[in-house]
Amino acid sequence: MSLIEKARNYVMSRRSFLGATATLAVGAVAAVTLPGCGLQKVDSDRAAELANEQGEWITAACWHNCGGRCLNKAYVVEGVAIRQKTDDTHQDSPDYPQQRGCARGRSHRKMVMGADRLKYPMKRKNWEPGGGKKELRGNDEWVRISWDEALDIVASEIKRIKGKYGNVSIFAPVGGSGGGLEPLRVLNAYGGCTERWGSVSWGAWPVVWQQVTGIADTGAASGNDRFRLRQSKLIILWGANPAQSSQGLPTFNYLQAKKAGAKFIVIDPLYSESARVLADKWLPIRPATDTTLILGMAYHILTNNLLDQKFLDNCCLGFDADHMPEGADPKDNFKDYLLGTYDGTPKTPEWASQICGLSAETIREFAQEYATTKPAAIISGGAPARINNGEHLPHAMITLGLMTGNVGIPGAGVSPNMHNSSTNAGPALVKPGNNGIPTVKNPLKSSINSGEMWSAVLHGKYTESKGNVKDVNIQMIWDWFGHTINQRAGATLGIEAHRKVEFSLAQNLFLTTDARYSDVVLPVISQWESLGGLLTGNREILIYYRQIMKPLFEAKSDMWIATELAKRLGVDPKIVNPISEAQALYNQIAGAMVMKTDGSGYEKLVTLTADDIKELGAQGAPQTGRISYKEFKEKGIYQVPRSPGDKLEFTSFVDFRADPAGKKLATPSGKFEIYCDSLAKAIEKVGFTTKSPIPKYDPPREGYEDGAKNGYPFQVITIHYFRRSHSTLDNVPWLREAFPQELRINTNDAEKMGIKNNDIVKVSSRHGSVIRPAMVTERIMPGVVALGEGAWIEMDEQAGVDKAGCTGILDGHIPTGQGHTGFNSCNVKLEKYAKPLDPDVKWPQRIIF
Structure with a gap:
């Protein structure tokens, strides 16, 4: 049966929306919405006519918060969006790429004209x-x-x-x-x-970045643009998964760097889509323990004389006792903390291994490779720093780059380079x-x-x-x-x-x-x-997006x-x-x-x-x-047309590195502050927790150690997910069918608990419980489970569980540090759930009137 015949034979149910349903190939429709005071049902003959009438491709907003915001076009006939396409405004090439949309962007029509749109007050x-x-x-x-x-x-x-x-x-x-x-x-x-x-999104990065580097713009001013990335010899993606979270061009840009010779190391509890595409090496690490890995690496770099001592002396404050700010206790320097000179605990790879889960030998090899490869870039997502009292992590990560001098060199750097600046740091080249x-x-x-x-x-x-x-x-x-x-x-x-207030x-x-x-x-x-x-x-x-249709x-x-x-x-x-x-x-x-x-x-x-x-x-x-x-x-x-070597390339801190005396940073010392008293005071002033002026390991509340001793043996990570951007688009049936909301669990953990694929699992934290079907996989480390964040809560109040698997139910309402949220420091326990659960694509849509 042809698509047109299917459309003509289609019978609309009582709750079916009066909106357009376009096909991917010929644009046949079953029923169409026409703009006006409300909406009108159109018979199938008229629907078929509309599909074949001359229309106009109009740029449509793709406004959800993934960071991509790629080009999204709707084919509009008489005010009806019949189908969509993405960027075809010029020939695609690595240097001048098209801004191509993803499954989420291409599903906007199904959201905007969804059956569940609210119709009336x-x-x-x-x-x-x-x-x-x-x-x-x-x-x-x-x-x-x-x-x-x-x-x-x-x-x-x-x-x-x-x-x-x-x-x-x-x-x-x-x-x-x-x-x-x-x-x-x-x-x-x-x-x-x-x-x-x-x-929220940037975790503990914002205040740390500003206080340590003097630059307030966390994203655009950190790292390299896409052409400078091609000069990297080593790119470390630390909790960064742009193939799934940023969409758009970032993964494509990383592929160009890989083709130019960059090696990729991915640090993530999950063998992510980015790791699958890019990684030469995957290092699975326990969530909220990244700071220990950094300190173990720093110890190896220090004790094997792999430092860039000249850079540390000229451009940094607080690495050793000879470069401390006036009035500070010389004993509070970072070098002596690493060596355990005063606290009696050297931050050796063996010490780090016990906490982060990587072997000491792996930590040493990683440290050696990073310290001896120039230029090398560490690019962090927001996830590792979305932990309770997490300011030590970005501070330690920046310090690791400073120790090796991998800062201010094209292709090098340490940066929270994500969202719309992912793979393309630097000031906006075009702006509204x-x-x-x-x-x-x-x-x-x-x-x-x-x-x-x-x-x-x-x-x-x-x-x-x-x-x-x-x-x-x-x-x-x-x-x-x-x-x-x-x-x-x-x-x-x-x-x-919401149930307590009066309105x-x-x-x-x-x-x-x-x-x-x-x-x-x-x-x-x-x-x-x-x-x-x-x-x-x-x-x-x-x-420049324009109006696609009149208000529904x-x-x-x-x-x-x-x-x-x-x-x-x-x-x-x-x-x-x-x-x-x-x-x-x-x-x-x-x-x-x-x-x-x-x-x-x-x-x-x-x-x-x-x-x-x-x-x-x-x-x-x-x-x-x-x-x-x-x-x-x-x-x-x-x-903006670009080409390698143009005048628009960007690497942060190049000017400062070349002239640290003449191009001082906007920090109290004018240098990078490994000892950062202003950061410690800023955190203390907020009033939730405190932080030392140097980066240390301060176990986060509800981190790995906390769960292990308190009956919550698993850690849950809240990942960005193909199905939606945060919570936007979670109600689109196309996307629900394509990307089920599953609980990812390691094969060995699942076997021990008798859990098989699609078994319903109850996940409980101190703060709430959710249920979800299991996805048993080798692509996540033991002791860790993963849920996509953003699922729309569907409470079963009698059972006391959220059936949708909203990670906000599990995460603790805990203010720490600068007031950021610890989405990835959350401990849970698992159990098989006795009751069945239909796939959420089969759940009734939230259609009112």
């Missing part, structure tokens, strides 16, 4: 002002309401809660980064709110203009750390700084943009917190975990339904919602929404800049005529740039 059936039956949050029925009723309820509750408890009682846990900040604008204009803070919307500052100074926010809601106290614990009475939670319960540690407490509000595209535990849910549009905007990915590209059902933009609420709260709408959407888009385009070919500075990217500005519906003056507006619009992307 709604409230809980048993909601009443003040909460109603709050315990039913997550299980209550939903009642469809009008936008006027929804906005009136929200405004009334904000007024009531502010009047009774003050602005500080309104909690916006999304925080001030990542975009989508329209709700904060109206809250701040109405007197402020309590916000969230804390490092400011949208022209001024910030509305929060007049309150109330901000709670991610690792303390749920306990603060439940118990009414939080740590503002060392010795300063404050009372707080949170009575409203407003979730948007992110997926706070699901994607922060301590998800079980997050659910309790819980969410706005989203879907009934996410946050929305499920709310009182009122507001449907919002996706970026495919917005007017358009600019997206950045790697340093060489700028994407009754979904509204975040800015429209904020503006309407402002009117009801007595706030001047112009403060919240000062310029039109068209003007904001024009400002981004007109202000877009591109680096000059000689690297001397930026110039305008886009030429705009009076007619272009009129077409955009904005006010502005014509200008001359590198490309025309027409070209930018039609291609949907500008990619």
